[in-house]
Amino acid sequence: MAGRNFLFVPGPTNVPERVQRAMVVSMEDHRSSKFPDLTRAVLVDLKKIFKTETGTPVIFPSTGTGGWEAALTNTLSPGDLVLASRFGQFSHLWIDMVKRLGFKVEVVDCEWGEGVPTEKYADILKKDKEHKIKAVLATHNETATGVSSDIAAVRKAMDSAKHPALLMVDSVSGLGSIDFRMDEWGVDCCVAGSQKGLMLPAGLGIVCMSSKALKARETSKQPRCFFDMGDMIRANETGYFPYTPCLPLLYGLRESLTMLMEEGLENVFARHTYLAASVRAAVLEGWKMKLCAKHPKWYSDTVSAIVVPEGINGAHVIDVAFRRYNLSLGAGLSKVAGKVFRIGHLGDLNELMVLGAIAGSEMAMLDVGIKIEPGSGVAAAQRYMRSNDPTPKKKVARSEVVYASQSTGSNEGATV
Numbered sequence: 001m002a003g004r005n006f007l008f009v010p011g012p013t014n015v016p017e018r019v020q021r022a023m024v025v026s027m028e029d030h031r032s033s034k035f036p037d038l039t040r041a042v043l044v045d046l047k048k049i050f051k052t053e054t055g056t057p058v059i060f061p062s063t064g065t066g067g068w069e070a071a072l073t074n075t076l077s078p079g080d081l082v083l084a085s086r087f088g089q090f091s092h093l094w095i096d097m098v099k100r101l102g103f104k105v106e107v108v109d110c111e112w113g114e115g116v117p118t119e120k121y122a123d124i125l126k127k128d129k130e131h132k133i134k135a136v137l138a139t140h141n142e143t144a145t146g147v148s149s150d151i152a153a154v155r156k157a158m159d160s161a162k163h164p165a166l167l168m169v170d171s172v173s174g175l176g177s178i179d180f181r182m183d184e185w186g187v188d189c190c191v192a193g194s195q196k197g198l199m200l201p202a203g204l205g206i207v208c209m210s211s212k213a214l215k216a217r218e219t220s221k222q223p224r225c226f227f228d229m230g231d232m233i234r235a236n237e238t239g240y241f242p243y244t245p246c247l248p249l250l251y252g253l254r255e256s257l258t259m260l261m262e263e264g265l266e267n268v269f270a271r272h273t274y275l276a277a278s279v280r281a282a283v284l285e286g287w288k289m290k291l292c293a294k295h296p297k298w299y300s301d302t303v304s305a306i307v308v309p310e311g312i313n314g315a316h317v318i319d320v321a322f323r324r325y326n327l328s329l330g331a332g333l334s335k336v337a338g339k340v341f342r343i344g345h346l347g348d349l350n351e352l353m354v355l356g357a358i359a360g361s362e363m364a365m366l367d368v369g370i371k372i373e374p375g376s377g378v379a380a381a382q383r384y385m386r387s388n389d390p391t392p393k394k395k396v397a398r399s400e401v402v403y404a405s406q407s408t409g410s411n412e413g414a415t416v
């Protein structure tokens, strides 16, 4: 098929060409005296992405799922009780893992389309006078339903109950795209992966640990080996890894972190909010359809789950979009299978890419018999884009910096 595939699943996301090129490397000795430069650079910049001064990022050759396991097994002991809420396939899978690893879990089931039930969390934590609950789980961005939750409010609920449990957050589809504040929100373990906001292929499970979480590790009795953070952190301190790291992914991460810094994290977030709002304009104002997210406060700026009308199978829309228009949309998972299709709008994206996805979705929906006004979604998104500013605090682009330094005869930037 001529032209390129439009990849609009909420992970893996588009890998920028700069990052792709950075990953084309010859293999090298990961025990060389030069190698620590790479390790250290990546770990220092990851802390900025997590917005932490005191946290410790740990990178496993794994995925987000491995990150979940690392967070749980490094801090808890067999039989420990965990508080969690389920409102989508990813929050469900983390709960399932908690059980399969032999921990106990108190689950608050919510409607799919809602977010973390902070008031219920506060009630449950207040009643837990003996502090049996050792960890509170929160899915920052539920990718299955397009729902973002207020992590600061979860922290508040825990503080109002004066509860000492660890706060564990899954921000696999949030980190690097929407605001995340490890230190300010008092998050103890934050789980991320490489293939979403960090714009890389899958293959890295990244967990940032607070000093409180690392302290819990010292008394944790859960068996673990591959995912043991002690080995990892000890090796990282000298700039190395306890086992062979995935070099291309680390070089790619080095580059994607550089790109996020160049754009400026706040600008990255603003761009995601703006592009997400344009998608929502297409869905709500243009197509006059509904989102799976039940309330605007839960709208995710990285993924939208769009509810298809009764009698239509969302999987049909996705199949036509892919086969006829080379557009990859996200499927409805589990409880919402067939009921929604998802547009992932995170990572390396701009206006015209998003308009392409909206145009393709629109055609696929018309093809399967959904009665929308042709062109209405594209028009609504265009209207939104033309009357809003994506990056209010735009920084000087690196290309402009290079040009300026060259014109003054300075050597700075010459190697850029």
Ligand SMILES: *Cc1c(COP(=O)(O)O)cnc(C)c1O
Pocket (backbone or CB within 6 Å): 011, 063, 064, 065, 066, 090, 139, 141, 142, 143, 170, 171, 172, 173, 193, 202
């Ligand atoms: C993608 C995703 C995961 C799972 O990550 P993998 O890298 O596929 O293991 C977990 N949680 C959320 C919210 C996700 O979006």
